Amino acid sequence: MRRKCPKCGSKKVVEIMYGLPPMGDQWKKDLDEGKFVLGGCCVTNHDPKWYCKDCSLEFYKLGEIPPEAGWNT
Numbered sequence: 001m002r003r004k005c006p007k008c009g010s011k012k013v014v015e016i017m018y019g020l021p022p023m024g025d026q027w028k029k030d031l032d033e034g035k036f037v038l039g040g041c042c043v044t045n046h047d048p049k050w051y052c053k054d055c056s057l058e059f060y061k062l063g064e065i066p067p068e069a070g071w072n073t
């Protein structure tokens with residue numbers, strides 16, 4: 001998947017994880033390595049799914065990446 005920020009074009013885009021972290025310790029390692037960010041435990045239907053580490057933009061709801069964004073999902 002080629003993830004790119006729609007605002008600044010950065011590829012440092014990570015997934016925002018909501019709710020409780022998954023079982024096991026792997027997620028802690030992934031969090032340390034910056035593979036995702038924690039979005040909190042309150043989940044609504046309009047939470048952004050992705051986060052740009054360069055410009056702090058949160059964008060695209062889950063399953064709502066527009067085709068013109070060019071992500072290979």
Ligand SMILES: [Zn+2]
Pocket residue numbers: 005006007008009010052053054055056057
């Ligand atoms: Zn950005």
